[in-house]
Amino acid sequence: VAAQLRSSGLLQIQGLIGGKWTEAYDGKTIEVCNPATGDVIANVPCMGKRETADAISSAYDTFKSWSKFTATERSKCLRKWYDLLIAHKDELGKLITLEQGKPLKEAVGEVSYGASFIEFFAEEAKRVYGDVIPATLADRRIFVLKQPVGVVGAITPWNFPLAMITRKVGPALACGCTVVIKPSELTPLTALAAAELSLQAGIPPGAINVVMGKASDIGETLLESPQVRKITFTGSTAVGKKLMAGAAATVKKVSLELGGNAPCIVFDDADLDVAVKGSLAAKFRNSGQTCVCANRIIVQEGIYEKFLNAFSAAVRNLQVGNGFTEGVAQGPLINEAAVQKVEAFLQDAISKGAKIQLGGKRHSLGMTFYEPTVVGNVNSEMLLSREEVFGPVAPILCFKTEEEAVQIANDTNAGKLLIFDTMKPCRSWRVSEALEYGLVGVNEGLISTEVAPFGGVKQSGLGREGSKYGMDEYLEMKYVCMGNM
Ligand code: ADP
Numbered sequence: 001v002a003a004q005l006r007s008s009g010l011l012q013i014q015g016l017i018g019g020k021w022t023e024a025y026d027g028k029t030i031e032v033c034n035p036a037t038g039d040v041i042a043n044v045p046c047m048g049k050r051e052t053a054d055a056i057s058s059a060y061d062t063f064k065s066w067s068k069f070t071a072t073e074r075s076k077c078l079r080k081w082y083d084l085l086i087a088h089k090d091e092l093g094k095l096i097t098l099e100q101g102k103p104l105k106e107a108v109g110e111v112s113y114g115a116s117f118i119e120f121f122a123e124e125a126k127r128v129y130g131d132v133i134p135a136t137l138a139d140r141r142i143f144v145l146k147q148p149v150g151v152v153g154a155i156t157p158w159n160f161p162l163a164m165i166t167r168k169v170g171p172a173l174a175c176g177c178t179v180v181i182k183p184s185e186l187t188p189l190t191a192l193a194a195a196e197l198s199l200q201a202g203i204p205p206g207a208i209n210v211v212m213g214k215a216s217d218i219g220e221t222l223l224e225s226p227q228v229r230k231i232t233f234t235g236s237t238a239v240g241k242k243l244m245a246g247a248a249a250t251v252k253k254v255s256l257e258l259g260g261n262a263p264c265i266v267f268d269d270a271d272l273d274v275a276v277k278g279s280l281a282a283k284f285r286n287s288g289q290t291c292v293c294a295n296r297i298i299v300q301e302g303i304y305e306k307f308l309n310a311f312s313a314a315v316r317n318l319q320v321g322n323g324f325t326e327g328v329a330q331g332p333l334i335n336e337a338a339v340q341k342v343e344a345f346l347q348d349a350i351s352k353g354a355k356i357q358l359g360g361k362r363h364s365l366g367m368t369f370y371e372p373t374v375v376g377n378v379n380s381e382m383l384l385s386r387e388e389v390f391g392p393v394a395p396i397l398c399f400k401t402e403e404e405a406v407q408i409a410n411d412t413n414a415g416k417l418l419i420f421d422t423m424k425p426c427r428s429w430r431v432s433e434a435l436e437y438g439l440v441g442v443n444e445g446l447i448s449t450e451v452a453p454f455g456g457v458k459q460s461g462l463g464r465e466g467s468k469y470g471m472d473e474y475l476e477m478k479y480v481c482m483g484n485m
Contacts, residue, residue: 001094001324002041005193010091012192013042015051015212018058019205024213025050030185035101035332035368036322044188047213052180052221055209059151059178060227062206067148067176071126078122078173081201085115085166085194092162092193097323099187100161101331101368102286104323113448114163114194117466120450121170124471128175139485145478148176149253150229152474153222155182155215155243157235158334159289161190164257167454167465168232173207175474177230180209180222186334188212219243226250230474233257234291237414237459244462255463255473257291259388260416260456263409264294264445265431267402268302270421274443275303276310279394282419282445284318284372287330288392289338291460292417294445296378296385298397298408308376308396312358315394318372320363333368333391342370342391349375349382349395359392380411388414402427406434416456419445438464 005011014021024045031040045051066074085092093108100107131144152172156164165181172179183191188210195210211218219239222228223246231247233240234257247254264282266275282294299307321328333339339362346360359373370392378385378395385395399405409418418437422428432440438456441447448454453464463473 001098005091005095008088008091010088010095010193010196011042011189012196013044013189014192015045015047016192016195016208016210017051017055018209019199022051024048028213030213032099032186032189034098035334038367041098042189044192044212047211048217049221051213052211052218053225055180055211056151056222056225056227058206059180059209062204063148063151063178066173066178066204066207069176071128074174074176075122075125077201077203078118078125078170081198081203082115082118082122084197084201085111085118088193088197089115092190095190095193096161096187097331099189100158101334102323103328103331106286107323110160110163113450114160114166116450117163117166117170120466121174121470124171124468125174127468128471128475139483141482141485143480143482145480146475147478149474149476150177151227152177152179152230152232153182153228154179155219155222155231155233155235156184156191158184158186159286161187162194164234165191165194167470169208171470172232172474173203175471177474178207180211180228182211182215182218182222185212185215220246223247223249223252228252230254232463232473240461253473255465256461257455257465258459258461259414260291260460261295261386261388261412261414262292262417262419263296263298265405265409265418265420266297266299266303266307267405267420267422267424267427268300269423270303271423271443272303272306272310275307275421276314278419278421278441278443278445279311280314282441283394284315284330284392285446287333287370289334289390291388292439292448293390294394294419295388296395296397298399298405300405301398301400304398308357308374311394311396312374315358315372315374320365320369320372330372330392333370336368338391339368339370342389342393345383345387345389346373346375346393349378349384352379352382354378354382354384354395380408386412402431406431410436413459414456415458416460417441417447
């Protein structure tokens with residue numbers, strides 16, 4: 001796979017500053033490994049403050065020209081980038097599986113999904129409208145201009161190595177901003193390949209810069225720079241809070257996509273097949289490593305036994321293995337720390353009375369493979385239902401009334417996705433309105449799309465990604481008053 005990627009020019013292993021592929025200034029590198037085998041795929045530069053400062057300068061200089069491109073010109077560049085991402089869908093998919101571990105089919109799906117943000121925002125670039133407001137005095141005219149915020153620092157995680165970048169960079173470039181991307185050190189190769197394709201698409205050198213290495217040094221440099229006007233982040237709640245606090249010193253705009261604790265509620269009147277299929281997809285996508293994975297499956301008592309049996313049978317059929325193997329639905333977890341977190345959560349649950357229905361241990365394949373797991377008798381005291389497990393473990397809780405379900409679902413500091421299954425339309429409205437979540441899926445677990453606003457409330461985040469609303473995150477409003485007309 002690596003050889004194929006190398007020959008197509010997509011295996012870039014240096015950072016990108018001002019359009020130049022760049023080593024760390026002190027020559028240091030970090031290894032990027034395949035989580036399924038432990039093999040080293042590449043050594044990438046371990047960059048820090050100096051490289052980040054140069055990347056910011058390059059983005060700042062390029063902002064002056066890129067923001068002056070016409071909307072049509074920016075749109076054309078983005079469209080070309082989209083076309084190239086799609087033309088290289090299979091190679092990019094392989095790269096994602098190689099460094100991240102997810103099954104190839106899911107990885108190729110991520111490329112289509114990730115690229116869709118570039119296509120969508122190529123179109124939105126042409127629709128950044130201002131306003132004319134009726135003035136309060138006869139000799140005045142009031143206008144509102146929408147202008148790009150400036151240089152954007154984009155910090156992204158490893159679970160969607162492409163899509164978490166395109167969701168940010170698409171709207172940023174569409175608005176006329178330039179960016180410094182810091183991908184996760186665990187999955188930088190997809191980011192670098194996408195950046196290479198952006199250059200081929202004619203996006204000017206310096207509009208997209210990529211640095212990686214010492215996360216806290218890079219983060220600090222981005223936060224301290226008065227030239228960086230916006231920080232956009234997807235990752236853990238703890239790091240998100242640090243970035244938000246750090247952004248205060250220079251009063252930057254901030255968007256945060258943080259952890260969730262998504263409940264999936266199955267009401268007695270649900271269609272069992274729809275509920276099982278939906279919760280299975282919502283729980284086990286990317287081996288449970290997404291912020292919208294069903295973290296708690298809350299089932300009404302009348303359907304509890306039936307659901308538990310049908311769901312466990314479906315989980316038993318999930319094939320675990322290397323993401324490149326045909327038919328595999330569950331790849332490895334990203335690293336050893338991820339497995340240890342799953343183990344700690346399960347131990348805590350068992351000590352408090354939970355019952356393992358299925359799985360519950362490391363997979364015989366070794367490495368970081370873990371058996372798809374179903375746990376019954378879970379209650380709200382357990383870590384499993386209070387925090388994100390971020391692994392292939394489905395905790396099942398039982399409830400009696402709709403009020404109780406809503407209470408359990410809202411009893412968390414997180415508030416990203418909520419899924420519920422019911423066939424009653426009035427319940428659909430009532431429950432959708434009662435829940436403190438940014439995203440609600442009714443009879444559907446996978447609801448993310450480029451055309452709808454994605455994001456959480458409470459401690460799950462700030463701002464929205466995707467849709468026309470996603471543009472606002474990268475725009476400033478300017479009020480212009482003309483007097484004495
Ligand atoms: P995850 O558990 O998903 O890896 P993290 O929040 O640790 O979540 O990581 C998300 C991104 O944030 C990664 O690119 C990581 O390197 C980066 N990151 C981690 N710590 C910091 C920090 N102190 N400042 C800036 N970025 C950071």
